Structure formats: C-alpha cells, structure tokens
Amino acid sequence: MGIAGQKVSKIPVRKHSKTGCITCKVRKKRCSEDKPVCSDCARLGFTCMYVPRSFDKNAVQKCKDQVEMELFVHKNKKKFVAEFEGIASGGSSSSSNGSNGSDGSDSQVERPSEDVEERALADEFETEGSSLAVVQTKSPSSPYLSQPLSDPINLHLDPVGMHLYDYYRDHLGKIISIAPLKQNYYLQVFLPMAHRHRGILYGLMAWSAHHLSISQEGSETRDDNYCALANRYTLESLRFLRSEIDTNFLWSLAQLLILCGAEICQGDVSKWKILLKYAADLIEKNVGGEISHLMSSFTSQIDTTTRYWLLANFIYHDVMCSRGTHFPIDQYNKVLSSHTDTSPNAISDVNMHVDPLHGVNRPILLLMGDITNLVRRMKNAGSFGKSHPKFREYMDRAFELQTELFQISPDVRELQLYEESSLMHALCLELFQLMKLSALLHLKTTCLRQSKHTWEIQHFWLELFEKLDLILGTKLEGCLCFPMFICGINATDQEQKRQIESRFSDIAKRYKCYNFQRARTVMRKVWLQDDSDATSPTSSISHTSLSDIGSLDIGENTDWYDIVDAMGWDISFA
Structure with missing residues (x-):
C-alpha cells in the first residue's frame, strides 16, 4: 500500500510480444516485427525467422537451436576461420566433429576423388552438348523470404561450410546488388532457396570460395585452398543439377544462374557461357520460344517474385555478354516491363522491383x-x-x-524508392x-x-x-x-x-x-x-x-x- 494521502502511480509494465522473430527472442531483444526481416536482423545481418503458430514445441526448439548456433558462430568467427585454414592446409574439409569426414556421417558433402573431379569438370564444362541424366524428385515448396525458414540449414554445416555461408550472407550477397536491401534478391530469394535445396546451397558456397580465393590486389595469384573448396562445392552442386534438371525446372534454373555468376566473378571466359546456354535451353524447353510465358506458368511451383527474379537475372547476364542474346530483346522488354501490366499474373507492386542487377538502368x-x-x-x-x-x-x-x-x-516509379x-x-x-x-x-x-x-x-x-x-x-x-x-x-x-x-x-x-x-x-x-x-x-x-x-x-x-x-x-x- 502507498503512504497515506499520496497517490501512487503505476509503473508501466513492458509487454513482450509473442509474434516477434525467433532471433530477437533468443537475443532477448524487442523485435520491430517488420517482415520479411526485422530491423535488428537487417542491421546485424542475422537470419530473421518467424515461426508459424502451427509449429509444435519441438519444431520451435529446433529453430531456436539454429539461431543459437548462428549467434555462437558469429561471435566466434575468428576461431572458425582459423580452424578452416588448418583444415584447408591439410587438403580436405573435415566434418563438424573434427574427423576427416571419411565415414560421411557428419558431413553433408561427399568428397570426390581427384579423378572423379576431373571427369565431372570435363563432362560439365568442356562439352557444351552433353546431356544431363534425370532422376525423379519432388519439387520443393515456394522459397520466398516471407515463408518461414523452418529448415535449420546451419545445423548441417561444418565450420568450413558455415564460414562460406556467412561470407555470402554478410558480404558477397550485399556487394553484388545495387538495389536497396529489400530488393536484394541475392539475399531475399537465393538464400531461402538454399535453405530448401542443397544444390543451390552448394552453388552459393562455391561462389563464396571463388570470391575468397581472389587476391585483394587484383593479381592473378589465387588461394589454392579456397580454389579447391570452390571446385568441390561446384561439383556437388552439379550433381544435384544433373539429377533434377528435368523435374525441378525453376530450382535448376536458379542453380545454373548462381553457378554462372560464380564463374563470371572468378574471371572465367568459357564455362559461364555453357551454364547460361543450359539455362536458355531449359527455359525454351519448358515455356517454348516466348520466355514471358514463365511469368504465367508454374504458379503452383514457385511464387511470382521469384520467377521474375530468375528471368531478370538470366536477362541481365545475357545482355551483358559479347556474343549476342539467346532470345529476342523484345521478349526481354516484355518481361522486365511486366510490373506496369494490369493483368492478373503481372507484377504490379513497383516497390518489389528495383532490380538488384539492373537498378534503374x-x-x-x-x-x-x-x-x-x-x-x-x-x-x-x-x-x-x-x-x-x-x-x-x-x-x-x-x-x-x-x-x-x-x-x-529512368523510370520515375523506381526512383521513388x-x-x-x-x-x-x-x-x-x-x-x-x-x-x-x-x-x-x-x-x-x-x-x-x-x-x-x-x-x-x-x-x-x-x-x-x-x-x-x-x-x-x-x-x-x-x-x-x-x-x-x-x-x-x-x-x-x-x-x-x-x-x-x-x-x-x-x-x-x-x-x-x-x-x-x-x-x-x-x-x-x-x-x-x-x-x-x-x-x-x-x-x-x-x-x-x-x-x-x-x-x-x-x-x-x-x-x-x-x-x-x-x-x-x-x-x-x-
């Protein structure tokens, strides 16, 4: 009770939101609840994960475990980098328990022999007309970031893999894009896809390894350890591509575009065009000669934003080469101006589409x-x-x-962003x-x-x-x-x-x-x-x-x- 004659004011009670992201809850911070990425996660570069109400306690705990591991790795990144350097200097990556990975129980990545690597590189990069074997697989669900990242991919990666994953998320994926963060589909689309598809994940990790292998001074000297990692993850990604290219069309297209970007980044002058040609052939095989049909097809397989991004990414790489384009430019105009269309399948939200590569250009x-x-x-x-x-x-x-x-x-609507x-x-x-x-x-x-x-x-x-x-x-x-x-x-x-x-x-x-x-x-x-x-x-x-x-x-x-x-x-x- 208060002192007689005095009015006691109530102390405001801070309310804890039950709908904030898991990352803020683990960090015990107030969440802004912005979607798809809250303000703290966007500022700090953390994975922002919203858990659906339908999740049971076990599923929620797995998500919390993933976030806790990510935060732990973020705090101890120097230690993991040192461990990586020790592993890489030995010529191979280890599993997360420190073994050499020979039993395959703790590491996702099967380590191919040098002969297998050479044959795979020859098959995939030296022969343009080579065919890809097909194995029936089930298509993953829509990957866009507004979907919860319920598959804790980080739990499956060893320290080397985490280092490459973090490098892509925290650095590489940001410098490639010239758009505002919300339009950076290298992070907003490709990363969620990597959480659901290992071929895409390995492609992003290969890209990170390629980038890390390059000298800061622009010389031709490369870091051999990172080059070996880049080749290894590229081959792993190609194995997934080989098995799915006719069944998971859009996911295979994403893989090809990621691998193409990685090859261009490392200065390749031959392999990237083979990957881009695969992508062009894949598009033509699935939608015919008119690529804009992709925007109205496959609606149950993948969302409109992701389809738009995959086409825009392909078009950008096609128009920026010295060989001429695979499809007529008028088709590209039709696709990239689709946000001005009012048809049901068109992209009408201009706020979503300042392209990470094209920008306003x-x-x-x-x-x-x-x-x-x-x-x-x-x-x-x-x-x-x-x-x-x-x-x-x-x-x-x-x-x-x-x-x-x-x-x-320039388009005035894009400048308004x-x-x-x-x-x-x-x-x-x-x-x-x-x-x-x-x-x-x-x-x-x-x-x-x-x-x-x-x-x-x-x-x-x-x-x-x-x-x-x-x-x-x-x-x-x-x-x-x-x-x-x-x-x-x-x-x-x-x-x-x-x-x-x-x-x-x-x-x-x-x-x-x-x-x-x-x-x-x-x-x-x-x-x-x-x-x-x-x-x-x-x-x-x-x-x-x-x-x-x-x-x-x-x-x-x-x-x-x-x-x-x-x-x-x-x-x-x-």
Whole structure:
C-alpha cells in the first residue's frame, strides 16, 4: 500500500510480444516485427525467422537451436576461420566433429576423388552438348523470404561450410546488388532457396570460395585452398543439377544462374557461357520460344517474385555478354516491363522491383543487348560495307538505337524508392547518365564506325570519365565493368590510359570480381592494336605488362569484338 494521502502511480509494465522473430527472442531483444526481416536482423545481418503458430514445441526448439548456433558462430568467427585454414592446409574439409569426414556421417558433402573431379569438370564444362541424366524428385515448396525458414540449414554445416555461408550472407550477397536491401534478391530469394535445396546451397558456397580465393590486389595469384573448396562445392552442386534438371525446372534454373555468376566473378571466359546456354535451353524447353510465358506458368511451383527474379537475372547476364542474346530483346522488354501490366499474373507492386542487377538502368542495358546483336549481325554478314544488301537496313537500325539512347530516361516509379534528397537517389541518376554515355560510345564506335579521335567521341569520353569518379567507391561501383572498359578502349593518349589503369587498380582493391581484370586485359590489347609502341607507361603500373600481352594478327579496321573472338574468349561485363 502507498503512504497515506499520496497517490501512487503505476509503473508501466513492458509487454513482450509473442509474434516477434525467433532471433530477437533468443537475443532477448524487442523485435520491430517488420517482415520479411526485422530491423535488428537487417542491421546485424542475422537470419530473421518467424515461426508459424502451427509449429509444435519441438519444431520451435529446433529453430531456436539454429539461431543459437548462428549467434555462437558469429561471435566466434575468428576461431572458425582459423580452424578452416588448418583444415584447408591439410587438403580436405573435415566434418563438424573434427574427423576427416571419411565415414560421411557428419558431413553433408561427399568428397570426390581427384579423378572423379576431373571427369565431372570435363563432362560439365568442356562439352557444351552433353546431356544431363534425370532422376525423379519432388519439387520443393515456394522459397520466398516471407515463408518461414523452418529448415535449420546451419545445423548441417561444418565450420568450413558455415564460414562460406556467412561470407555470402554478410558480404558477397550485399556487394553484388545495387538495389536497396529489400530488393536484394541475392539475399531475399537465393538464400531461402538454399535453405530448401542443397544444390543451390552448394552453388552459393562455391561462389563464396571463388570470391575468397581472389587476391585483394587484383593479381592473378589465387588461394589454392579456397580454389579447391570452390571446385568441390561446384561439383556437388552439379550433381544435384544433373539429377533434377528435368523435374525441378525453376530450382535448376536458379542453380545454373548462381553457378554462372560464380564463374563470371572468378574471371572465367568459357564455362559461364555453357551454364547460361543450359539455362536458355531449359527455359525454351519448358515455356517454348516466348520466355514471358514463365511469368504465367508454374504458379503452383514457385511464387511470382521469384520467377521474375530468375528471368531478370538470366536477362541481365545475357545482355551483358559479347556474343549476342539467346532470345529476342523484345521478349526481354516484355518481361522486365511486366510490373506496369494490369493483368492478373503481372507484377504490379513497383516497390518489389528495383532490380538488384539492373537498378534503374534496365532500359539502357536492354538497348546494349540490341547493340551487341546488331554488331554480331554486321560481322556475320562477311565483308560488310555500303555495297552490302543489308547496309541500309543495319544503318537505319543503328540510328534508331542512337535516337532511343538520346531520349531515354529512368523510370520515375523506381526512383521513388529513393528519397529525392538522398545520396543514393543522386548517385542512381549519375549512374544512369554514365551507362547512357557508355552505350552511346559503344554504338558510335562499333556500329557507326566513328573514330575515337573525333571531337564528339572525346567530348563524351571526358564526361564519362568524370562520372566514373562519382560512382567509384560507392555501393553502385559493381556496375562499372562495362563503362570502365568503354572509357579505356576509347582513351587516345598516354595520360588518359594512365588514368584508366589507376581506376582499374583502385576498384580491384575493393570489388574482387575478376571479369574486371578480363576487361582490363582486352582493353590493353586494344591499345596494342591501336599503337605498335611497346614502351607504354602503363606497363609499369599493371600486374601484367602490355608487352607480355602481345598483339593479335587480325587485320585492319578491327574492333574489340574481333580481338575477343581472336582470343577465343566469351567475356561477360556482368
């Protein structure tokens, strides 16, 4: 009782929510209850898990155990990394109990012999036309993050696997995307899929291992231990792909896209195109010649957002390569503009679709695919010139593309996702102009055959170079492979070349994706074709000097496409 004559105020009682995520409950923190990811989990990079009311006590406890293990690993990551280094130096991964994994009881990953690895690599990567065996399996349920992650995948991973998983979730999956966190489907879609499909999980872990193997300085030196892990998990993923490619269509497509991205990241110039071709053939086999049908099919197998992301991911990698696209660009336009459609199967929520790869630059990238297709048609025409029967047709198309590029502007609805006064809003607009300039230079110097020494091209070059410095060092710099390459091959004097070389060296310290290095190599070959002077000042800057690269005997009036073809490369600027 209170003192007589005094009014006793009640102390407010803090209410504990029963609907918060498991992670916050284990951490004994108040949950914001934002879905699909609460604010604390998003900030700290934890798995955010909401448990359905239908779960019994045992299922809830398993989820809590998973979260507790994740939190424990997060606190003891240095210890696990040290353990990994000890395991990797011995040449093989161990199981979670510290054994060598020979009995297979504690480790998910079956360790193949070197002979099996070599045969599998030969089967999957060296022969494009090889067929994949089929075993009937049951399709998993929808993977989107709004679904609870009820399969505690972390409980099945040894410390090495946890290290690779955490690296993808906490670092790699974030730097690949240029979209806001809620639109980062590398995390919001691929990670939940990995919780339900081991082939996808192994693909993501292979990607992490590839990325970790790359030197911070951009040299050709790789960490052998991480390379061995990348190969091992790639083979494990391919085994799942081989058994399911005809039965779990969309899950197999996700696997192919992940493995393709991993190969591009590590600087591959041949395997990735085989994986992308598998993906194209798989799409055509299941939906026919019109890929937009995928958005209205398979509705019971996987949700609309995931289907959209898989197609957008495929399209991005297809338009950013040097070979030309697998499907007509008008089909890609139809898919990627589907959020403006009002049909029942269309994607109408613009808040879901700032693409992690395209960003607001989608219309420019599709035009870049159109330009590459036109260049390839011109080159396939043989001795193309004004006397060629299709000269007028191809030139008319080139000028149409030029007009479209001059008139193009970003989608206002996508820009609305960024606060108008924010830095990201301003950077997205600058990146859009930068990509536009790159596409214009690309079109003018390849299809229209303008010399890079003309005042118009050099005017564009100066503007492009200025905008490069605005984007370098920001979250958006992952988009700069193609713009930096275009800026580089259109450099006309030693000072411009030195400046571009220094930018490539700068981004190599942060953004460890080796297709930047491959683009840099092609750029240097262009310089050698342009100028036979072997005493370039850039040779002392680069890890691979210009004199070591060697010029190619491909005749006069060549461009970078001819150089790439003469090298036998299929380069991706994704």
